């Protein structure tokens with residue numbers, strides 16, 4: 001019974017991280033363009049555009065280069081949880097999985113990932129190469145989640161991202177995806 005509950009929590013944690021990865025990735029692709037705060041440009045916007053321009057380039061980096069932004073952000077969130085005496089292991093599992101979300105993204109760009117990863121990709125617990133490839137098409141408006149294969153079909157089918165954009169555009173925001181400001185990416 002404990003094993004079943006633990007497996008359920010692991011799956012739930014993966015889906016939570018899948019959703020968080022989707023929200024952050026959607027925000028990067030949709031609302032950012034170079035020329036904002038230098039810190040944002042340097043750590044997020046330029047890498048994000050470069051990844052759309054040359055998707056395979058993600059395989060060239062080392063482990064730290066690929067994962068440092070996620071690890072630093074996850075460590076900060078983990079620190080806040082500890083500060084507020086959060087003891088639930090599930091919260092820390094979410095943080096640990098989130099710290100590796102770009103590694104999962106990298107594997108979705110590999111034709112020959114580790115065997116265990118390949119097996120998990122086949123059942124969708126980690127995102128498959130095929131599903132992530134659907135994101136890398138202009139105008140980069142679908143398949144924003146990068147952790148599993150489960151949430152994207154659901155969110156895209158109900159036009160989840162389009163719905164939020166519809167509201168934000170009416171509040172004055174500008175969709176930047178594939179615009180000249182992002183070099184078409």
Ligand SMILES: [Zn+2]
Nearest residue numbers: 025029135140
């Ligand atoms: Zn993207």
Ligand SMILES: [Zn+2]
Nearest residue numbers: 051055105132
């Ligand atoms: Zn990608």
